[in-house]
Each structure stands twice: as structure tokens, then as C-alpha cells.
Amino acid sequence: MMKDWCVRALSRDSARRQSDGHAESNNPLCHLMPRLKLPALREFKRCFLLLAVLPFSSNATGSNYSAIALAELARAQQVLLDAHPAVALKTDRSFNDWIVRGYDEAEKLAMRAANAPQILAAVRYYLSGFRDGHVAVWDPNASSKTMWAGWTAQWRSGEWRVVRAASGWPTTLPEKGAILIACDGLKPSEYIDTHIAPFVDRRTGLESVLDRLALLLSNRIPRDGIWETEKPYSCTFESNGETREYRLDWKASDAGIYSSNKQRPRMGVEPWGKNRYWIYAQQFLSSDLEKNEMEDAISAILSVPAKADVVVFDARGNNGGSSLFGYQMLAALMRRDTPNLESGAQAWWRPSRISVDWFARLARDELARAGPQSVRYRKISEMEKFLKEAHQKSGPDVLVSDGAIEGSQYPSPPEGDSFKGRVVLLTDKNCASACLDFSDLVLAVPGALHVGEATSADSDYLDIAVVDLPSGLQIAVPQKVWIGRSRKANEPLIPEHLFGGDIHDTPSLRAWLEPLL
Template sequence: MVIYILRGKATFHQIGARACKNESLARRLILRGLKCCFLLLGALHIPSNAADPNYSAIALSDLARAKQVILDAHPAVALKTDQAFNDWFIQGYDEAMKLAMRAANQAQALAAVRYYISGFRDGHVAVWDPNAPSKAMWAGWTAQLRSGEWRVVHAASKWPTSLPEKGAMLIACDGLKPFEYIDTYIAPFVDRRTELGSVLDRLALLLSNRIPRDSIWEAETPRTCTFESNGKTIEHHLDWKNSDEGTSFLNVQQPRIGVESWGENRYWIYAQQFLPARLAEDELENAISAIQIIPEKAEVVVFDARGNNGGSSLFGYQLLAALMRRDTPTIDSGAQAWWRPSRISVDWFDRLARDELVRTGPKSIRYKKILEMKNFLKEAHEKSGPSVLVADSAIEGSQYPPPPDGNSFKGRVVLLTDKHCASACLDFSDLVLAVPGSLHVGESTSSDSDYLDITVVDLPSGLQMAVPQKVWIGRGRKANEPLIPEHIFSGDIYDTPSLRAWMEPLL
């Protein structure tokens, strides 16, 4: 059952599955909603003060454009068989419109649009503000889920009010258990895939941090949270201040793509970044050259994908091909990628081709593949229009270039992942794990849907939106299915010395 309530004069909220299982909670929320229903007519009033931005009109305009972009470019529209997508396309838009009509500030205008977008439960459908301010708000503590319990992992050394100590267990916020609060007031505006560890980490930050890029409807909530520490239960009132300390301590400095020796006859390949714009000049090429000269007597090679959350699948293939040469695995033979040749996609690949030409020149492999794809989609668009999906097997040549000549690596290949591995990182993982005798260690990955390869579109207010352009059919890894390591590391995944010591007996 799905319940919608009015919280104060603010908005509608969808109660998540976990919350609805709690009968007393559901009854309490329903009663709260009934008490507030008389506010509905006033709540739907759109401000007309010309001196202030009409955030409701801004949100409605962005929302309408977002729906049109999905209609024009998303492969599911042409596929016509994804019932969950089709249902939310209509239902979600109606619900988001009710929110948009109530938007009273910039954060709520963004939250209303993201309420619609998050309902597709797909990391490749997203909306963000490229000009969002960097300054965050913090309540003085940050909690994360650790071994099934919500624990304070960081607390300010000085704060105007009392704070829970590091290690304290979070019990509830504003009367709701952490999972219930996240499902009700945070996930609908950010990411509803709370079954994924990486998503839950991100949502948990918003219990006590207000991050402009992740706007939710109500800024300074929750108001009180209850903690247990040293056998005592203590309620703390949250005092929100301008500060980014609540998230900055989590930033981990990632090494550049490259190779280093790790003990005798073992090598460690850093594969943390597949985003072209974030790679230094010649960084990928230098890494490929270093991999190609790994000695034949090497016994173990580790591909370290910690911190990699996607980018260009071509980069991952090139790293693996530099090692495996003629024995480089191919993409799942039973899978087929189908593209929607929309005008939006043609324009996107035209832009990518121009940018890549400037960045790497006309001889680069990536530029040639982008240009090939642009011409393929343009021809398909002109021939059949955007309503017919086209298979990328129709493209002349392979999706990836031939692997380099030379002897293949004969030792053991190890894949190391964390919970943030998604999109192109998952494509890379699929290839590495297709190497005979490969070993997967670390944390379970994130996951993605069958819809991939995004295009980016501007919305009327200046927000930007991502929408996928292709759909996999027959892929071995199912939609929204993470990859689970054979050996799971339970410590700090970014503590490399401890991680390597743990890996020693596994090799």
C-alpha cells in the first residue's frame, strides 16, 4: 500500500516499504496527514509576488522538460515492455507536479524534479544543479551503517550544543528509525535504491548534513535524534550550522591510473578513474605502456577499481587488453545492445566527438569510436526515426579495438572492488571476471539497470539531466544485480596496507 501525507504545510511524501510494515507508524502518519488535509487548498497556491522568483513555475517548467526528454530519448519508451518504467512515467509525474506546485525555494524546486527522476530507480537517470553552492550545513555529527548498526563515525570537537560521541549508536530521528526516516524523507528526493550499500552511505549523510547537490524538501530536519552510548539512551536536539566537515573527512585521495610492484612477481594496477575529463594528459596511455612491460614471470596482477564509479568502458577494456593481449575476453556473446537513435543522442555524440577531437586528436581510439557512433545514430535517426531501436552490431567493426599483439599474461588476475563500482566499472569487472581463474575480492559492487550510456541535457532553469541511450538485452549480469566477491573484506576498504595483508593468504 502506498500512502501520501502532508507533513505540516510542506508537501506529499511517499512512505517507503520498511515504514509501511510498521503498523503503528503508518497509523500515526495517516492521522498526521488527516489533521493537515485542510491545508491542501492553500498549499496548492502558487506565489505571485513578482519580486521573488516563482520557484513553483520554475519547478513545473523543469519537470515538464524532464518528462519530454525521457519521452524523446529513453530506450524504454521504444522498448515498450518495461511496465514499472511505464507506470512511473505517468504516476510519478503526477505526484511530482503536486510537489512542484508547492516549491517555495530553489532547493525545493530541485527536490520536486528529483522526486520524479528518483522514482525510475536508475543511476543513469539523474538531475543535478551544476552551479550548486559548495557550502553545506551540518548538525555536528555523521552516522553510517556499520555491521548492521547505525554508528556515529565522526563528531565535531566543538559545537554549541551537546553531541553524540563517536561510536554511539543512532536509534531514531524525529521518532523514526534511521531506515524509516531515510525511506520517508530522504530517499524519494535523492535515490530510492536503498538496497545498495553505496546509495545507503550517501543517504545516511543526509541525516545530519545538508548538501546542496542533494537537496531534500525540508532543510533543517530532523530536529531531534536519539542515541545509545555506554548503556545510556540520550536525545540530542540538532543545531544546524554552515559547515562541510560532516562530509569532507570522508574524502579519500585516489592514486592515478598506473602500475606498481607489489612484492615478488606481483603487480598492482590502479584502475580508479574512467572519466575522460578527470584523467591527466597521457595518463591512460602511460598506464597501458606500463602494463605491457609487466614481466612474463609475474604470478599475480591485481586490478584495483576502488573509487571507480564509471566513465568510459573503453578505458577498462584497454587496461585489461594490455595485459591479456590475444586472450582478452569478449563481451557476453548472448548479449546485445540496442540504441535509441534520438535527435538528442545524435547531438550528444556530435558534441562528444568535437570535444574529444580537441582533447586527444583525430588519431585517438576513443575519438574514432565516438565519431563512428555519431554517424551510426545519425543514419538510423534519418532512416527510421527515434521510435525504432537499432542494434550496435550494425556498426562496422567491434565496439572495442583489437587487443595488442604479444604474449598473454599467464598468472592469476585479481579484481578488487568497493561498493561504489557502477556503470563502466561494472563493465570492466565483467571482463576481468571472464578471465579464467580470476579472483574477486573486496566489497560487493553497486549495480545498474539495463539502460546505459547517458546523454546530458540542459533543463530550462539551468539544471542538467542525464538519460540513457541504449538498453542491454540478454546480458549475463541481471539488471540491478551487484557483483559479490568470493572474499569480502570487512575492514576499511581504503586502508591499503591492511587490505594487502588480508589478501596475502588468498593468493
């Protein structure tokens, strides 16, 4: 009865808004929902989920888009309520404030959604408010067609500087190195804070985030869709003491997107000079690894002589994945001297149905990738069993410590002689999540040296599950929380030696690193 009423009411409301020519909702239910207590809110939202089957079709009306956006927003909040550890922990005031207040703000946007990108933008507005890189939503089927204004600016040494400028552009462009002063009358930081960050990532204190946000000043990237459809019309630059305004000429092109992941080497080891070794550790995502790539890399590390002088772990391009891979790489080198971190910290998991299903999916994928002999497959299966039993015993709202798992989450390190030389960690500003766990581990080796760029950062909530939303969007939600971790939430790791050049220029970087050893 309730569901039927919802569908009829929203259908009448959609027809009325279509005939009136605007997308504002007069349906009293839509305005009532944010003010309801969470248990009642869950019941009322169920009617919106019925509308999520509406497709992202090119001929959908504005009212259809707003209905889909409302349904996706409701489902996104429900995923957080069902699976996020903060809901069970109850002590994170900022999270528990935003989960309701942020929904209220995002719902007002969702009611005005007039196209598919604005559906995504409305949900992203909500999730970005948690200021957590592990809470995110994206469109896995986003178009690859990008628009570029012919130049790209990034935050460099306290200024917005042009780092890339096209040749042969139809209109005059600022030169490389020019300082960006303003776009459409707003300072770059103001434009980003107003039009970009709320729909992508609000952690503007991190340089990795600033780089990503700054791309959207002069690039339009479907995977990072924002609410406004209008692009900046003109921007002002300073170069050689002169200030000049340029009208932006937008063209279909992806040349302005600055990516560190192009042509990455395979995971593994290569000699670097005399008695030194360079270990590539670019990413820990099993889905992106070639068959046996990680296993071959670990075998190669096991062959590094224990008496070598220097080993460099190159984590450029690594923004996370499975922390087990990072542990296995270091353990293959350090053997019995592998550090044991966080003895005073504990990881607590929320045993939700979402988490149980997610680990079952991970186990199937790892079994297909590496077979039943895979260490990672065994550990994933153990975690699935642990969470399933906790879910059945205490329900989804009682956090459980993974210290209760029989044996360590990590396997014992290999036998053999430990490496005795100098360990160097090389990071870029995109190092996050499992890359940060790996960095913590490497830097715990006595005498380890950290070089490169300051890392990104993460919150105390980690280990995401990915949930499919009805429209095809996907949402990431953390499953565990660290209590007592030494590295603070959203705190980057700062190298002892910062590299000021192009972090992707390996020959220059190696020449710079030589005298530091």
C-alpha cells in the first residue's frame, strides 16, 4: 500500500513538474524525509528505490532524472547506514552529523537534476562531505570523451602554474610556467572550492587532491563530473611581469589529463648500479595485475642478495589495493626482520551483510586469478568466515576485532637471511590506502630513507567494499576502523628529502637520489 502510494504520488509530481517546466518538487514526502529519524527515514525511502530502475536514457525527462537522483541518493545513504563502521561506533560526531545534514543538502540538488551527470554530482556532493577517500561514488561506464581548453595548471611551490600547454591550438594560449590568477573573476582556489571540490573531493589541504581538482579548471572529464554544465569562459594569467586574459577555446581532447599510470613497468626488480636494486611497487590492485605478476615480483625480491647495499621500493603511481601485497613484498626482502606495526592499535570490523558478500566476491575473484594455493585467497576466505560468523552471532551493529582471527592476517615471513643494507622508499603524492600501509611498514625498517613527494592521506576507516547502485553507479564504503593508530586521520607522510622536479622522470630522479645514499 505504501509503495503504491509513493509511486502514484511521485508520478503525479513528475508530470506536474514537467508541465510547469521546472524540477523543484512540491511533494511533501520529499521535504519530510530529511527531518525524519533514521529508522522512519529508512521506511519512507524504500519507495524511492522503486524508481531506480529508470534508465539513463537520452530522452528521459528532467523529472525522471530527478527521481533517479533521489533514489540513488537514498540508496547511497542506506549503504552507509548498513555497512559503515562509524554508524556502529557512534563516537564520530562529524560523520553522524553529515550523514543526515549532508543528505538534506544533497537532496535539494537531486530534486533539480536535469541530466545524467547531475545524478552522479548530487550523490558525490553527499559523499564528498565525509572528507574520506574511501567513501566515494563513480560511474564505471562514464564516457572517455574529454574536453580541454589547451592548457593545464597545477599547484606548484605555492602558486597555480601552467604545467602543460598545447601546440597548434586555434587560439592563443598561456605559456608553460605562467601563473594562473583567476577564472571568470574568481581566484583558482575560490573557483575550485565553489564549483569543483564539493562534487569531487573536499580535502583541499592535500596536494594530490589539489592536482586532481585543478585539472577540472581546464579539462572536463566525465568520470569527474561536476554539477555545473557551463565551463569557464576566460582565465587570467601572469607571465614575465605582464597580466593577460585569455578566452578559453574548448576542444575534444584528453591531452591535458596528467596521468602517472601510463606505461607503468611491471611489478618486479631490476639492478640499479653496483650492488643496488630497484623494486617496482606501482600498485596493489589484483584486478590490474597481469597473471602471476605479483607472484613473480615476490620471487624476484627473494633473490635479492642479503648483502646488497641499497634497495629502493618505488611506489610511484600506487594509490592502494591489497595491503597484503605490500607486506609480502617487504617480507620477501626483510624475512624474519620484517617490522610488526601497530602493536598498540586495533582494527575493528563491522560485520555487515555487505561486507560478508564482498569478501565472498573477493574470494571468488582471487581463486580465479591465482588458484587455491594463493596466500591472499586463504586470507580472504578466513576473513569471509570470520565476518559471516560475527554477523550471525551478534548482528551487523556490533564491531569485532580482527585480533580474534586465529593466526595473523599476514602470513609468516619467509625463512632465510634478512636484508642488511639501506632501504629507500620512493613515493608520489597519490600514495594512499594500502600504499600508506606499505609506507608505514617500510619506514619502520631501521635506517629507512623516505624520498620523493609527500603522500596523500586516508581516514581511520579503511578496506572498502564496492556496492552496485540500481542505476549502474558504484559506491565504495569502508568496512573497518583503526583505533589507536599512530598515523592520524588524513595525515600525509612527508619525505626526508623532497624531489622538486618531475616525479615521473626516472633518470633525473635517480641522478638526484645518488648523492643522498
